Amino acid sequence: MRVDSQESVAPFDDRLELEGSIETAWRPGVITGGLLLGVAVVLVALNLRPAITSVGPILGEMRDDLGATATWAGVLTTLPGLCFAAAGLAAPLLARRFGIGAAIASALSVLAVGLVLRVVDGPYVVLGGTLVATAGIALANVLIPVVIKDSFPARVGMMTGVYTAALQGGGALGSALTPPLENAFGGWRQGLGAWSVLAVLALLVWILAARGAGRAPVAEAGKQGSGRSLLRSPLAWMVTLFFGTQAFLAYVVMGWLPEVMIDAGVSKGDAGLLLGLISLIAVPISLVVAPMAARAGSQSLWIVGLGVFGFVGMVGMMVAPSASPLLWCLLIGLGMSVFSLALTVIALRARTGEDTARLSGMAQGIGYLMAAVGPFLFGLLHDLTRGWTVPWIMMLVVFLAQMTFGALAGRRRFV
Numbered sequence: 001m002r003v004d005s006q007e008s009v010a011p012f013d014d015r016l017e018l019e020g021s022i023e024t025a026w027r028p029g030v031i032t033g034g035l036l037l038g039v040a041v042v043l044v045a046l047n048l049r050p051a052i053t054s055v056g057p058i059l060g061e062m063r064d065d066l067g068a069t070a071t072w073a074g075v076l077t078t079l080p081g082l083c084f085a086a087a088g089l090a091a092p093l094l095a096r097r098f099g100i101g102a103a104i105a106s107a108l109s110v111l112a113v114g115l116v117l118r119v120v121d122g123p124y125v126v127l128g129g130t131l132v133a134t135a136g137i138a139l140a141n142v143l144i145p146v147v148i149k150d151s152f153p154a155r156v157g158m159m160t161g162v163y164t165a166a167l168q169g170g171g172a173l174g175s176a177l178t179p180p181l182e183n184a185f186g187g188w189r190q191g192l193g194a195w196s197v198l199a200v201l202a203l204l205v206w207i208l209a210a211r212g213a214g215r216a217p218v219a220e221a222g223k224q225g226s227g228r229s230l231l232r233s234p235l236a237w238m239v240t241l242f243f244g245t246q247a248f249l250a251y252v253v254m255g256w257l258p259e260v261m262i263d264a265g266v267s268k269g270d271a272g273l274l275l276g277l278i279s280l281i282a283v284p285i286s287l288v289v290a291p292m293a294a295r296a297g298s299q300s301l302w303i304v305g306l307g308v309f310g311f312v313g314m315v316g317m318m319v320a321p322s323a324s325p326l327l328w329c330l331l332i333g334l335g336m337s338v339f340s341l342a343l344t345v346i347a348l349r350a351r352t353g354e355d356t357a358r359l360s361g362m363a364q365g366i367g368y369l370m371a372a373v374g375p376f377l378f379g380l381l382h383d384l385t386r387g388w389t390v391p392w393i394m395m396l397v398v399f400l401a402q403m404t405f406g407a408l409a410g411r412r413r414f415v
Contacts, residue, residue: 037151038162040209043202044108044144045166050174050195051115051133052080053279056258057179057272058188065188066123074379077255078372079130083138085368094139101210104143108203111136115196119189136199168283172276175258179269230362230415238409239349242303243342243363244370245402249310250336252395253278255375257317257332260388264321274329281333286340294344300410303341307403310335314399318392335399338406345406351414359415374398 055062059073066072094103111133118129144163174195182191230236257278258271266274285306293302313331316324342363350359381391 037209040206042166045163046170047199047202048137049171053171053174054178059259061188068123070379070383074376077375080134082372083134107136107139112196112199119193165283168279171279175272176276179272233415236415238405240363240366242405242409244367247367247371248374251371252374252378256378278333282337285337290340290344297412300407303406303410304403306338311399345409
């Protein structure tokens with residue numbers, strides 16, 4: 001079955017990505033859709049980015065207080081990508097064993113514990129707490145999209161839009177509100193730890209909404225997957241490299257852009273707001289451009305067009321970051337919005353649901369490993385060169401690669 005409908009390429013954001021890879025392995029116990037569950041989904045979505053985006057605006061202050069290097073900061077911003085790459089393995093196992101409702105509740109509990117843990121001690125505890133928190137996020141990233149599909153079968157498009165908006169909104173809130181929270185509560189530890197309150201609230205509402213959800217019946221794993229390995233498909237590699245390069249860029253921007261702007265003279269509060277703006281720009285692009293691109297014979301022009309905006313924005317940030325940071329961030333935000341097209345391409349390059357699942361698993365598993373390398377390399381290059389020019393040159397090279405792989409992946413062909 002070819003995936004051509006607008007509904008099938010509705011923009012499931014960041015952690016809708018691994019949905020295809022788990023759908024063939026199990027079907028969750030269906031939780032009855034309703035207003036309370038809708039509220040719970042929104043609250044969960046609001047928690048899936050602040051743990052990541054809240055760090056950027058105060059990263060420099062954290063480093064100074066902890067006596068940490070830029071390489072340590074690179075490791076800190078690398079952890080989310082590593083967790084997301086592993087989530088496709090852990091999430092189905094938990095849902096199969098305990099049921100999807102209990103698995104998501106566990107994910108929220110882990111997130112809340114990690115958010116508190118990472119602010120109680122030194123640099124290694126910060127890394128450990130961040131690993132715990134992002135592990136919880138990674139599990140929820142994979143499982144919530146399946147809840148939307150199974151619990152709101154008549155309103156999948158609407159709920160997907162709501163979920164996407166809440167996901168991006170949570171990312172924007174994380175970067176925009178953390179500096180004020182830091183000022184209000186008297187330090188970066190309190191500012192970061194305050195986000196655990198939102199996780200606990202989402203957990204309580206989720207427990208109420210998901211009561212009575214049963215365990216997931218398990219499909220026979222041996223019946224999954226047939227045909228030749230996608231590892232031998234050039235097109236599958238083009239899709240994978242497109243997804244991986246855009247994720248690489250996105251995680252560097254989320255982790256490092258605020259510090260680059262602060263170093264150029266932008267205030268900490270403004271840097272957080274600008275990073276939030278980048279996250280918000282993706283909402284209309286995901287809701288409008290992705291379905292339009294899906295209806296076209298090829299998505300290549302859309303991918304390259306958005307990439308040009310982002311490339312120009314990064315050139316501006318490298319050459320004159322303080323000249324017009326708002327303009328540069330608007331352009332970078334448009335470029336990063338290609339994420340929704342990366343998900344669309346995964347769906348459109350496969351003829352059957354089985355092939356879509358296999359392609360999704362390959363693109364996102366390998367892609368998030370690539371993303372995990374990005375922030376570390378950016379921080380390492382900054383440490384080695386004592387400046388931002390060389391790290392930005394690396395980003396521009398990766399951006400050109402993203403547009404090239406995206407143009408090849410966007411052509412109307414099938415794996």
